[in-house]
Amino acid sequence: MTTHQRFRKFNTKEAYPEQSLDNDVCMVVRANNTVYVRGQTAMDLDGKIVGIGDAAAQTENAMTCAKVLLEEAGSTLEDVVKIVIYITDRAYREPVYRVVGKWLKGVYPVSTGIIVQGLAKPEYLMEIDIIAEIPA
Template identity: 65%
Template sequence: MPTHTRIRMFNTKQTYPNQSLDNDLCQAVRAGNTVYVRGQIGTDFDGNLVGLGDPRAQAEQAMKNVKQLLEEAGSDLSHIVKTTTYIIDPRYREPVYQVVGKWLKGVFPISTGLVISGLGQPEWLMEIDVIAVIPDDWAAA
């Protein structure tokens, strides 16, 4: 019996067809009132990359995904308490953080940002994962 609710289960065999993987994962999980959202990139849920070569456009799509996943978990963006943002080039910090800041205006989460050498696919320029805590008295729309 799982201790959490799985949201958008998938297998890495379909997500990474160019790699030899076969792992069962989820886009998000809800454990009690806490929602953990897997790192989101500039790919929509149909597998289409948005913004090839454009970190701002990829961040926009990633935040759309975050919003949708939180809503599917019975939460929303205002419940985010922690973000971790990964970029593959320090020059991407400003455009990516401007987009994230627009989506999280007034939320005030803690935030960690990392510049790393690469992500799961070479065309991915940024990735963001979040943790949200749903208030006890929250009634999802």
């Protein structure tokens, strides 16, 4: 019996045609009542990059996509228990965290922030990983 569902399956050669990749992945996995959302960035759900040069705009897009993906898996933003935020420059911390804080006001997830040298595409200034737990 399968205890997990995969949503929005795709191959990396479609999302990253400029890179020599061929990996089968998906946007969301629901394993029983736990929901794992793929890192959300400046790429919208149609594959377009939004907010180039604007960390806050990229975060708005990432959170908009995360909300949609969580709902597709039967969850909500209120179910978020852990986030990991990656930024490519310390200067992006405040604008990114302000946007995330607006979206997750009153939720109180555990949070980790990491400054990285780069992300999957050079246009990406931030990325957020999300784990949610649907109440029984």
